[in-house]
Amino acid sequence: MKTVRKKVLFIVTLLSLLSTQLMAENIKGIIRDKSSKEPLTGATVQIVGTNIGVIADLDGNYNLAGLKNGTYNLEIKYVSYKTIQIRNIKVSGSTPTVLNFEMEPESQVLGDVTVVARKNLEGEKALLQERQKATLAIENMGAKEMSLKGVSSVADGVKKITGVSLASAGQLIVRGLGDRYSTTTLNGLPIASPNPDNKLIPLDIFPTSTVKNITVSKVYEAGAFADYSGAHVDIGTRENTGEDFFSISINAGGKINTLFKDFYSSDRKGSLFSTGNLNKSLLTMNKSEFEDSYVKNNDPFGTNFSISKNTSLPVIGGSLGVGKSWKLNNGQRLSLLASVGISNDSQILKDAYVTTLTAQGTNLNEFSYDKYTSELKMAGLASVGYTFRKADRINYTLFYARNAVDNYMRREGYDSEGVNLIGSNSVFHAYTLLNNQLLGHHEFGKQWDLNWSASYGETGSDEPDRRQVMFRKDDAGALSLFKLNKQETMRYYGELDEKEVVGDLRLNYKFGESNKIKVGGTYKDKDRDFTSARFYYNLNAINPTITDIYDTDGYLNQSNLANGTISITRDFQPKYTYYAGSEIAAAFAEAEYYPIQSLLVSLGVRYEHSTQWVRYWDDASNEKRSELNTDDFFPALNMKYNFNPANSLRLSASRTVTRPSFIEMAPFLYKESYGSSEIRGNENLKNGYNYNIDLRYEFFPQNSSDMFSITGYYKKLESPIERVQESSGGSAVHSFRNADNGMAAGVEIEIRKEIIKNLRFGINGSYMYTDVKLPEGEGIYTDSQRQLQGASPYLINADLSYTPSFGEERRMSLAMMYNVQGPRIHSVGIYNLGNVEQQALHTFDFVGNYEFNKHFSAKVQLKDLLNSTVRFKQDVPSTGKVIEVESFKPGTSAEIGFTYKF
Structure with a gap:
């Protein structure tokens, strides 16, 4: 048993x-x-x-x-x-x-579908489908395509989109229209710029480690703010739409002309991670107390004028990402995504050259310079999503970014008086952004859905300690301090803070098979504070023996301040401060209707009540206030006709607005940066209005990722705002006027084609014609009619990629990218001199990536392999010559990186 x-x-x-x-x-x-x-x-x-x-x-x-x-x-x-x-x-x-x-994709474009799982909009194919189905003509780029093409920031990404280029200081030029004609949003909500001179936030502040996709719309829809005629750039941040993950990546590299070379930098409080702004008490204390007492007993700045020499080592960066989802009761889901990225860069510009010409073509001044730049970029993203019922969701996103740039420049040459000079200049600039967003989507049956969103953002732009020392060099080569007007040795302090609140609510009603009615309202409130000060060193009492311009500790020191040999004059006048604000309250209504199955008609109108003001002090320290208040209606028509599932034709027509920036509408003198020209705003500026027409043909072959599009556009600019120059005491001062009218027209072509399996080719190109007419008798321009400043007549982007797979997990991608920007006006000619024109610029990049398995991958990236010289030339009408006035080489960069996904 x-x-x-x-x-x-x-x-x-x-x-x-x-x-x-x-x-x-x-x-x-x-x-x-x-x-x-x-x-x-x-x-x-x-x-x-x-x-x-x-x-x-x-x-x-x-x-x-x-x-x-x-x-x-x-x-x-x-x-x-x-x-x-x-x-x-x-x-x-x-x-x-x-x-x-x-x-395989469906043979027909799908209408509205309801899904519980959210679609991942990082891949190229998914974004092409979104582009094909969209009511508006859009262009986009996802995280996967950006990785393939070695795009490290949003700025690099938008440059590869048809008709888009970047000018100096990161200004976005779209279809020949400058920074003032475009707008930037983060997840559909406006985002303020920390740069007082640009409307748009610097796009390189957004690393691709935090970005899901970039969508660019060059046509207007009533649901968006109406202050763009160039482009609406929307940056979508990453969110967790799939399985749990954890990834880590690290990269190292540098510019070939910089690595292991002598690198010069100025003294700095802390590191690039900290700003080290000036103690505000130095500005609020009595002027005589500061100059006669405080500086003799205290070091007010904590930095010196000496320059240190080091060796440029490879730069290192990396990112971390984590995603986690929890399935709750009754089908509810909670998801979390967090990402942080950091990178740094170093660049040396050797033997660069710049000169200013007279109307006769002779050199008014001439300098060669070496420039040493260190840059830190860091960004962090946290996103929490909650999905409930069937498709309702609430999402909170926190985004932080910091972009810090430290420049040292050594320049040598002669000024307008023929004096041989050597300048030692240090500029540190930090841009910061902190943005909070809360978004909600709710569905009520099959016909109604409600979308709401709110954001609060803070931006900052700080120049905590800009420094300059000028030296005179005699015929024998001996150096001495240059003391012409006590402003040659100086410090500058500037701080800008801006806060912006946005609220948006919109309701959608679906009727019939695909028809919609949309109504909504938006409110935006923005406030800005700007303060600057200058500190001039009186060096008349010292005559040191100078053998090295980098070593100034022997005479520019606290001991000489304490004994009174050196004195500091604080220049902190009311005109160096301004306060500004704007409010926009808007409402819109829009209908999407299919009169026949193949024709979509979207017609909308937007009303905006806009209030904009600047509180400032004029040259006589009198307080002033400038205001611009308007009420406007902005209609928008977008039509799409589908000949068949693969071929469609789009037509768009709209009216939009261009508003002056804060500094443009206040008549006080303002200097963008040391050595640049002065700017005086104009309290009589009014809005410019733009009338836009676009016609686009699109071809998306079925069951493939190929595509072709061709677009023609025309824009009439009514009373456009243009920078002009006026004579003031024998020198030129920039100001702003409403020109009579202007126009921009052009043709854009884009092609994406799979040549053979895994081998793909893409190209896009633009031809642009722009023209602006200035009012008679306004300014001192050589030409009263010209193309728009910053507009290239042609732009071309081309790429070739090869993406084979080896087995189930091993994949390789190789990509080559080519870009050419046609010649464009860098600065407008005055006093009978022609325009300064940047010559055509060619760049070529290579990116290689290999995935060893689903966990580990490596990447090699080479940028600007052509190492083209950036050249600027100026026409001299009196002699018929074209003279080179500036040139430099940015340098080729190389980088290797590794990523591990758990």
């Missing part, structure tokens, strides 16, 4: 173990787009007739675990792709069943 019991117990135990082993078997694999081979994150794999299923992760991987031995029927689904059904899949034995799927 005992023997029988033992046998039964043994059999039961064996069956239990065997059953457990059989239950552990699974079906796994990767789901990709058939043409582009991109992983389809969020695709679902389900066992037919059951509720057993999984969702593909960020890399397209799925794993059906815990299946018993047997035969199963599978169904694979993904939004806008053909459903795959596969029958009689046998699961048996100890080896997992591996099934990889390649999905």
Whole structure:
């Protein structure tokens, strides 16, 4: 009996173990787009007739675990792709069943669909589908394409979009229209710029480690603020739409003309991570107390004028990313994503050259210079999403970015008096951004949905300690301090703080099969404070022996301040401060209607009540206030006609506005940076208005990622705001006027084509014609009619990529990118001199990436392999000559990086 019991117990135990082993078997694999081979994150794999299923992760991987031995029927689904059904899949034995799927897009563009899983809009294919379905003509770039092409920031990304270029100081030029004609949003909400001279936030402040995609719309829709005629650039931040993940990447490299070379930098409080602003008490204390007492007993700045020499080492950067989701009760889901990225860079510009000409073509002054730049970029993103009911969601996003640039420049030459000079200049500038966003989406039945959002942002622009020392060099080469007017040795302090609050509410009603009515309202409130001060050193009492301009500690020191040999004059006048603000209250209504199945008509109108003001002090220290208040209606028409699922024609027409910036509408003298020309605003400025027409043909071949588009556009600019120059005491002062009228027209072409399997080619090009007419008798311009400043007549981007796979997990991508920007006006000619024109610039980049497995990958990146010289030339009408007035070489950079995903 005992023997029988033992046998039964043994059999039961064996069956239990065997059953457990059989239950552990699974079906796994990767789901990709058939043409582009991109992983389809969020695709679902389900066992037919059951509720057993999984969702593909960020890399397209799925794993059906815990299946018993047997035969199963599978169904694979993904939004806008053909459903795959596969029958009689046998699961048996100890080896997992591996099934990889390649999905084809639907032959027809889908209308509205409701899904529980959110679509991943980082891949190129998904974004092309969004572009094809969009009501507006848009262009976009996702995180995967940016990685393939070695794009490190949003600035690099938008440069690769048709008709877009970047000018000096990072200003965005779209279709020949400058910074004032475009707008930037973060997840659809406006975002302020910390730069007082630019309307747009510096786009290089957004590293691609935190970006999901970039969408550029060059046509207007009533749901957006109306202050753009060039482009609306929307930066979408990453969010967790797939499986849990943790990734880490590190990269190292540098510019070839910089690595291991002598590198000069100025003394700085702390590091690039800290700003070290001036103590505000130095500005609020009595002037005589500061100059006669404080500086003799205290070091007011904590830095000196000496320059240190080091060796430029490779720069190192990296990023961390983590995503986690929790499935809660009743189908609710909580997701978290956090990402942080940091990078630094160093650059040396050697033997650069700049000169200023007279109307006769002779050199008024001439300097050669060496420039040494250190830059730190860091950004952090945190996103928390909560999904409930079926498709409702609330998302909170926190974004922080810091971009710090430290420049040292040594320049040598002669001024307008023929004096040989050497200048030692240090400039540190820090831009910061902190933005909080809360967004909600709610659906009520199949017809109604509500979207709401709110944001609070703070931006800062700080120049905590700009320094300059000028030296005179005699014919024998001996150096002495240059003391012409006590302003040659100086410090500058500047601080800008801006706060912006935005609230948006919009309601959508769907009727018929695809028709919609949208109504909504938006409120935006922005406040800015700006303060600057100058500190001039009186050096008349010292005559040191100077053998090295970098070593100034022997005479520019606290001891000479304490004994009164050196004195400091604080120049902190009311005119160096201003306060500004703006409010916009807007409402819009828009209808999307299909009179026939192939024709979409979107018609909308927006009303904006705008109030803008600047509180400032004039040259006589009298307080003033400048205001510009308007009420406007902005209509917008967007039509799309589908000849068939692959071919469509779009027509857009709209009216938009261009408002003056704060510093442009206040008539006080303001200097952008030391050595630059002075600016005086104009309290009589009014808004400019723009009338825009676009016509675009698009071709998206079915079952492929190829595309072709051609666009023609025309813009009439009514009373455009133009920078002019006026004579003031024999020198030129920049100001602003409303010109009579202007226009911009052009043609854009974009092609993406798969040549053979895994080998893809892309090219886009633009031809632009711009023209502006200045009022008679305004300014001292050589030409009263010219092309727009910063506008290139042609732009071309081309790329070639090869993306083969080796087995299930090993993949390689190689990409080459070429860009050319045509010649453009850098600065406008005055006093019978022609325009300064930047010559055509060619760049060529290479990026290689290899994924060893689903965890580990490596990347090699080479930028600006041509190392082209940036040249500026100026026409001299009196002699018929064209003379080079500035040139420098940015340098080729190389970088290697590694990424590990857990």
